[in-house]
Amino acid sequence: MQNEGKSALLVVALPFLGLVGGVIALSGNRATVLGFPAVLAWVFLWIPLASLLMHIAWTRFDRPDFTLLHEALDDVVPEPLHPVEASAAPTTTSPTDQEGTR
């Protein structure tokens, strides 16, 4: 979670700006790439690129936190689901759970 900002830049900001920006830039262009219209080829380029960016974000920024989170969420006891049920039944939140929510 510490590096979530960097991860967001890489995985969300970059593809949104890159893909949509490229679509706008190439929209009137009749050039082709291997026969495909350039604007479609640009979109297809982002398919492996998006996967690669996610992989980089995972290996460089997210892996340590999410490996720990697996442990942190393993023993979560579900809180009562509906507000109506919540008022009828005692809450079962664990101490760590309360710490996280307050």
Next chain:
Amino acid sequence: MIAFTFGLVILLALGVGLLSRRGASDEVGDFLVGSRSFGPLLFFVLGAGESYSIGTLIGFPGGLYAGGASYGVWFVSYILLGYCIGYLYTPYLWAAGKRYGAMTLPDVGGSHFRSRGLELTLAISFVAFLIPWGQLQLGGLQAAMSGLGLRIDPTVAALAGAALALVFLMLSGLRAPAFVSYVKDAALLLSALFIGVAAITKAGGTQQLFADVATTHADSHFTITGSRLTFAVTTILFQAVGFYAFPFIAQTVFTSRSVTDLKKVMRLNPLYMLMYPFLVAAAFSAITLVPDQLTGAQTNNALMLVSRLVLPDWATGIVAAGAALCAVVVLCGTALGIGAMVSRNIVPGIPESRQRSTVRIVIVVYMVVSLLLTLAFPRVLLALVNTAYFGITQTVIVFAAMVFGWKLRPMLMATGIIIGDILVLWWYLDTHGPISRWLTEQGINLGLAAFAVNALFVLVTRFIWPATNPVPGMRSYLQGRLQAVRQEVA
């Protein structure tokens, strides 16, 4: 031969569906979210299975054939960017699901904000706007069957598809479409590959295939200008944001057994989309290969017509089976999502022990409604994709507030959703009204325009009447949990 390979693939799917009963339990949590126990492979296959509906195999080529490059661009881009958002967002959704024992999105929203009104608004909005999704699947199924060249009545095809989905769901709930997705995904990917490669080969290479189209359709199919560009861009942004607000896509997120598996699998999701260049090639080849100009709902038949022209019969049988399974698997997910929302979130007070049977009744009702709509109102499939997103994306503010802990009152968020839904329905139905006409002329996605009003309403009320005791967001919840574990380790 077409019927033989088609039947073989469907029989294989049935067999796999039967296998899904192994390890299943009678609890509603197993029926709806597979007891949150799916490993990475099954989770990936189910996620892809529910994401790529018949809109991909039948609707997408039909849309490209009729609408040109803009349809290809918005369709592929919004799913891809949806995955990018999902990489960051789904761990929070999964954690909220685990925290509240949630099995539906309204469970999550209602429980997090402790608001029955918000839960009900979310559920009704989702159910209303998921109706076109069932119509999309059955309409696509009709197109796939009618394009086969066999004497199959479209009504019988739609009935058979709905019946098959029902059989799968009655077997083991969400486990059945998850297992059937192995067959469905293999058939879908093979179909795209077969038909794309065959179309390219028949044309004498990609250069020649597209050059043939350029002579007659250069403007519409190679460039995106004016209002078509505005529509493509506004639709990409609007639908990418709404991708994980789809209740059955969210339900697949809950099936993962761990947040680490979920995050790892998210990296691979875009790679599934490498099938799209093959479908684009097939759609473009339809322009030169199919002798009659297809119009309106007929354009849905473009892929199957190309298949019969470029593939041997046995391969066309696989394409048709892939299309049929796309429809059936997604219909299963949609019906299960709707059944879950009606029994858990709309009708109050049904105990968990009886929810499973209620879900089954709702599923049957939903199938009947979808069937009637499909038979009464044949539509261009990709238009139905847009219609479903119009309403579903209006709910994303709730889930963003859940992650970030914004100071928003639940009832005001619910009011924002209602405003968005009413506006988009008004503009969608009142096609000759001044606002609707202006938005359409400019190419602005109607859903995005309604969402802007919804978001503005929520933003203004956030400053005028902020929540006095806002619920902390899931980010702070997870950070608290992480900190606790770090302290334990230290």
